[in-house]
Amino acid sequence: MPRRVAIVGVGLTRCSSWRKDVAYPELVYEATSAALQDTGITPNDVNAVVYGCMDPFDGVNAPEKWNVDACAAAGMLNKPYLKISTGGTTGGSTALAAYYHVASGLHDVVLAVASQRVGETLEAQLVLNTAVDPVYERGFGMGAITIAAIQACSHMHAYHSTEEDLALISVRNHENALNNPYAHLRTKFSVKDALGSPMLSWPLRLSDCCPSSDGACAIVFASEEKARKLARQPAWITGAGQITDNYFAGDRYWYEDWDSLAMLARRVYRLAKIDDPMRELDVAELYNAFTIQEILEYEALGFCEPGKGAEMVRRGVTAMDGQLPVDPSGGVLCTNAIGASGLIRVAEAALQVMGNAGQRQVPNVKKALAHAWGATIGFHTLMVLDREAP
């Protein structure tokens, strides 16, 4: 069995559409120094570093090489340093890689870092369009927003979710983001404002779509022995995994359900010994780059029956005072530093379990779930964090 692994410290940066006030290594240092400080360790205590970002969204290829010394002086100390890129799941995959560094027994204290500087990209959707096949799909202008719009159309057609449901999700996330000093969009607005915002890719409006953000995140992972010394309340990893679906959009005839996520959720819940996620989870940080995806995620993650996700929204089940608060941080909808977003979900979940989430803290969190999706909705990562060791 893998060794026990826990998160013992977290560092986040302020996010905005272009962090002009810092150069790239400085942005990364903001996150890594905060994580080391939060853990109470120095660069010498870090055995290895895992770095995640999506190079095509940055103004620099392989920026981890430039940023290496901003990561616990990994370059000066010639430390093991591994780079992960898996689209939108990059941050989730980075957390998984850090987990296996420790679980394997090879390293005891590992720093996971993820960053993105989308502010230096001409246009993220144009970059995403280069992810799809140049012969069959690129010419249609396919990217993240178009796929999400197909999900929305299919869900509305199959299960009668509405534009108003999407507006409710947007309003709730923006309200949550007001409590999060690290969020990019921190503006209050109403359902009426949301429904009046411009249509981007029918039926998704501006209020249904994430911004593109500059930001970074860092997390310290530790072995059991180290974790018990370093943190008053570690966030233990009790289940984690990734799944890879197919890549041609036309090869999928279902868009109203997210089958691959449901499949991964079953695997990860089994590892975490979760039978009834709705009752057992206390908070979830979901990758909601587009409002409609939250609904599909509730259903795939077993929070409700297929087709009942919108009802959960209407009943406020996932609001801050609901039975299972979702994205107290405001989620990806309010901050999307692409390659970092998955790691930010893990960081937010860890902060909730450790009781360090400040204004956005959900009371008495025992178990938290962190999710990310990537590629043309073909990748997912999940991680379950727990107050108690597995």
Next chain:
Amino acid sequence: MRGRGRVSSRVCIVGVGQTHHRGSGGSLAYYEIAFEAARAALQDAGLTRGDIDTVLVSGWDVLDGRTISDMYLVPAAGGYLKDSAKVADDGVLAFAYAYMRIASGAFDTALVMGHGHAEAPTELVSNVAMDPFFYRPLGMSATAALALQVSSYTARYGVSEGQAAAVAEKNRRQGVNNPYAHLRSAVTRDQVLASKMVAWPLREFDCPPVSVGAVALILCSEDRAKRIASSWATVEGIGWATSSYYIGATDLWRLGALASAAQQAYVMAGIHDPLADLDVAEVHDATSYHELMAYEAMGWAQEGIGGRLFEEGVTSMEGRLPVNPSGGALSTNIGAGTGLLRVAEAALQVTGRADGRQVEARTALAHGMSGLAGSIGQTHGVVILRGR
């Protein structure tokens, strides 16, 4: 390395597959070439894709000309509906990740993939890997940076162009014995010295070609290896490291990250005298000079006298520690697969399956580096294998 715990499960290599590497992909997409290598590795291991639990691929999206290149590579490597990741670097680092996944006990069998299919000019791609303030405007690129490193090394230690040319001659001669190699033509020392100057002091034959091809390895736990294979290679030691970015902050003549990676691997494998304990090595010869620098960083020779080790014949096919029986990167350079190809060749050597390029070997070292990313070859990985 500080803080290293005990690894619970021993990790074995039970399958190796590679393509016949070439200069052009023709009408094949990069993931179709990757599929060739994955299928060869499965066949070699006597497994089907259903037997694979996890897939680790590698590469640089910007070089592949495809954002999120793993969404195509992973299914081509048998990873549909499985747990996968892409290490955005040379495949030797994806190997390290696969190693950790198996060693943790969470997975039984992994497929690791390295591929090279440059859709963009490598010099341009490596230039945009430089920071936009200082190095990019200088026109710095992978070749220019390696040349800078080499000139610092030769100036400090008086290594001659002739010594480096002899390394190129050795590797190209050995490449002739490798049916998978891209360049299978010998060149003489004089031909190397007469070849076109690329970036002083590097000449055309001091540098690797740009090859298209892929390599795949299948890793599993020792328990599983015993059930499914009659011979295999065990991973005895592994290490990897990245050095600082700023050229002015580094001793250019010294491969510091390689020294660290080798040390990690030696400690884990219990190797005290590498020259005596190793039987064969596959070294990532990013240039002919870098093979000599690697000898030094890995502790086979004092700094500055790697050339003497070479001239004594220690690293020739007949020597005590033959280096690059496959022909090395100077014969085949499949981009982000070149380092992983070194591991594959080392695995073939210790299991006695290297055919015309076989040497007598029980313990092998494989070294891979990040060729196209970073200021000057910042990232290195070292793997030590033993045949069972």
